[in-house]
Amino acid sequence: xxxxxxxxxxxxxxxxxxxxxxxxxxxxxxxxxxxxxxxxxxxxxxxxxxxxxxxxxxxxxxxxxxxxxxxxxxxxxxxxxxxxxxxxxxxxxxxxxxxxxxxxxxxxxxxxxxxxxxxxxxxxxxxxxxxxxxxxxxxxxxxxxxxxxxxxxxxxxxxxxxxxxxxxxxxxxxxxxxxxxxxxxxxxxxxxxxxxxxxxxxxxxxxxxxxxxxxxxxxxxxxxxxxxxxxxxxxxxxxxxxxxxxxxxxxxxxxxxxxxxxxxxxxxxxxxxxxxxxxxxxxxxxxxxxxxxxxxxxxxxxxxxxxxxxxxxxxxxxxxxxxxxxxxxxxxxxxxxxxxxxxxxxxxxxxxxxxxxxxxxxxxxxx
Numbered sequence: 001x002x003x004x005x006x007x008x009x010x011x012x013x014x015x016x017x018x019x020x021x022x023x024x025x026x027x028x029x030x031x032x033x034x035x036x037x038x039x040x041x042x043x044x045x046x047x048x049x050x051x052x053x054x055x056x057x058x059x060x061x062x063x064x065x066x067x068x069x070x071x072x073x074x075x076x077x078x079x080x081x082x083x084x085x086x087x088x089x090x091x092x093x094x095x096x097x098x099x100x101x102x103x104x105x106x107x108x109x110x111x112x113x114x115x116x117x118x119x120x121x122x123x124x125x126x127x128x129x130x131x132x133x134x135x136x137x138x139x140x141x142x143x144x145x146x147x148x149x150x151x152x153x154x155x156x157x158x159x160x161x162x163x164x165x166x167x168x169x170x171x172x173x174x175x176x177x178x179x180x181x182x183x184x185x186x187x188x189x190x191x192x193x194x195x196x197x198x199x200x201x202x203x204x205x206x207x208x209x210x211x212x213x214x215x216x217x218x219x220x221x222x223x224x225x226x227x228x229x230x231x232x233x234x235x236x237x238x239x240x241x242x243x244x245x246x247x248x249x250x251x252x253x254x255x256x257x258x259x260x261x262x263x264x265x266x267x268x269x270x271x272x273x274x275x276x277x278x279x280x281x282x283x284x285x286x287x288x289x290x291x292x293x294x295x296x297x298x299x300x301x302x303x304x305x306x307x308x309x310x311x312x313x314x315x316x317x318x319x320x321x322x323x324x325x326x327x328x329x330x331x332x333x334x335x336x337x338x339x340x341x342x343x344x345x346x347x348x349x350x351x352x353x354x355x356x357x358x359x360x361x362x363x364x365x366x367x
Contacts, residue, residue, distance in 0.1 A: 037355055288307065331361070
């Protein structure tokens with residue numbers, strides 16, 4: 001291509017000044033959640049078969065990301081495969097964007113922008129993902145995938161000078177386009193095997209945009225995420241383990257919110273928009289089972305059921321029936337966890353606890 005122009009003027013980012021975000025039509029889940037079990041992507045396992053067996057123990061299996069297995073199973077590294085200017089140094093573990101190479105690589109990127117197959121994860125990009133696709137996914141209620149959010153990617157990944165790429169308008173604009181194509185290609189691959197597939201973006205960094213020191217404000221993030229989701233195929237979802245401005249999140253044009261309900265659910269349900277989100281067909285994945293050893297040791301299916309039902313009281317107090325909430329709810333572990341001394345054992349117990357909790361609550365609320 002010729003002289004590079006500011007990508008924020010690219011037609012993909014021509015965003016109106018005033019947008020009624022929740023008024024825009026959503027894609028919606030093609031099934032009723034009904035307290036089905038699922039989980040976010042990262043697992044502490046180093047054995048692919050063990051990780052897959054755990055993922056397939058849930059109602060809605062997911063493909064696991066296993067950063068302990070390989071440098072290339074890290075979600076940031078996977079997202080940056082073939083990204084313009086990306087330097088992925090396995091030996092040093094360093095990942096960054098070379099700015100000069102970024103501009104040199106743009107011609108290749110734009111030549112493939114409409115070729116979603118170019119954005120697929122190959123076996124060398126993720127052995128686990130390809131092994132997941134080899135399974136018979138058809139019989140399950142749904143399956144889901146995940147890709148790192150363009151916001152979190154841009155906040156974490158730096159250039160050659162150590163400056164986060166979120167502050168480079170050109171690189172950030174490409175990141176939103178690039179990740180959207182990653183999501184859409186993954187969705188197509190999963191949907192070809194299960195018609196109820198969905199892919200959510202994982203956004204561990206989203207809560208930091210509300211910090212006055214971030215330099216990338218929530219208004220810009222909201223507009224760019226809105227435009228991003230407008231181009232996402234299939235149900236639109238977002239997962240995060242932190243505690244952002246929930247009004248911000250609930251105002252996005254998304255169908256699924258996955259949150260750490262064990263840690264922040266009591267705060268989340270106090271927002272009026274939660275009821276509106278559910279009433280408009282949105283689905284909430286309640287991360288209610290702790291994955292830290294000490295926390296899980298204090299819980300059983302009875303205590304977590306009570307915790308979740310108590311959490312729903314601000315919603316049922318407005319006239320919503322608990323069965324209505326349950327119909328729009330998934331159940332999940334609260335967080336990913338790579339830090340337990342027992343490595344995989346607590347996480348595996350959390351998954352068994354999750355299945356038991358789901359069975360108990362389904363008997364109560366799902367006819």
